[in-house]
Amino acid sequence: MDVVNILIRRLREMASDFIRLLPQLSIAIVVLVATYILAKxxxxxxxxxxxxxxxxxxxxxxxxxxxxxxxxxxxLLVTATIVFPGVTPANILAVLGLGSVAVGFAFKDIFENFLAGVLIMLRKQMRIGDVIACEDVEGRVEMISLRDTHLRHLSGELVVVPNAYLFKNPVTVMTQRPKRRHTVEVGVAYDVDLDAAKERITEAVKGCASVDADQPAEIFAKSFDDSAITFLVRWWAGSKPAEAHASRDEVVRAIKRTLDAAGIEIPYPYRTLTFKEPLAIARARTDAPADEAS
Known part of the structure; x- marks a missing residue:
């Protein structure tokens, strides 16, 4: 019975304490609602x-x-002070300071991504709508939050990338400028006049509507390959992926038409077989017996 009486007394004390706190709790709830409205x-x-x-x-x-x-x-500081009058904002900040070490170890990745998100938002070189590539991730930036960045693959998939990943690794912003340089390679046969081939290729590239006329097209003889001499063709066009594909398609088609019209061969791969020892060649028999001929 003593245990029951003690339990009942404790419950009464807790109930009376709760009733005494009701005005403070009501004010705290009002403060929280006001904080929500004010923040919004x-x-x-x-x-x-x-x-x-x-x-x-x-x-x-x-x-x-x-x-x-x-x-x-x-x-929240004001609410804590209202509910617990003995607690001051200074005491709360002191407790938060002591607990920040443990919280920092427990939520290291979260804080790391948070700080990386702040620094990424401060960057001038990467904006919403840019197409970027970072390691094995590539896509259009749709959203940058304080924890992660949303990239939309050119094939439609959405990739959620932690901000720390983008902050620690090199990021290529492909649409940082409206124009960027594109490259293709084209080979011509060994018996072709290279100066004439270069003139025809230059003429074809300059005649493309997608090529930036303010930037010179660059055509260089690059290497002696197995069946052709390879030219490196470089020009400037739109930096967006769709513009890049369209411009590359136009340039390749124009080069093919121009070289065909000039009679300049774009050779297939040739393969030459060399034998170190002479091979015996067997001649066909013309004097076969009659029974074999029949």
């Missing part, structure tokens, strides 16, 4: 104000997120 309202205001500036979309998203986080931190 502040993010919208920041978005509208920053949309009128020249800031990139990634920086606008970063500022909006930081404004919301700051408001929530202040709101």
């Amino acid at each position: 309202f502040a993010r919208r205001i920041a978005e509208r104000l920053l949309a009128k500036t020249d800031l990139r979309g990634t920086l606008i998203n970063l500022v909006e997120t930081l404004v919301g986080v700051l408001i929530w931190v202040v709101g």
Whole structure:
């Protein structure tokens, strides 16, 4: 019976303490609701104000997120002070400082991706809509958040890449400029006049509508290959993948038509067999017996 009485007394004390805390809990709930509304309202205001500036979309998203986080931190500190009057914001910050070491080890990857996301958003060279390649990942940037980056493969698949991966490895931004250089190789036969072949190839490349006329086309004799002398053909065209494929298709077709019209051979691979020892050649028998002939 003593145990039951003690338990009942404890429950009554807890109930009375909870009743005494009801006003504070009510105020804390009101503060949390106000924090939610204020954070949402502040993010919208920041978005509208920053949309009128020249800031990139990634920086606008970063500022909006930081404004919301700051408001929530202040709101949670105020709420903790209301519910627990003996706890001050200084005490909470001190506890957070001591616990940050353990939290840092436990959530190392999360904080690493968070900081990498902030630094990526501050970059000027990579924006939403750019086509990038990083190691074995390639695609169009659709979204940059504080944890990961969404890339859309040219074949349609969505790849979610941790920000730390993009921050630690070299990233090639293929659409950083509206134009970039493209390359193909074409071979001509060994008996062809190389100067004439170069003139015809240059003429074909310059006649393509997708080739940037402000940048000179470059044609170089590259190497002696098995069945042809290979020319390296370089020109400038649109940097987007669709533009690159279309321009390469146009240039290859133009070179083929021009070389065919000029009678310049684009040879098939030739293969020559050399035997170190002479081979015995057997002649066909013309004096076969009658029984064999029949």
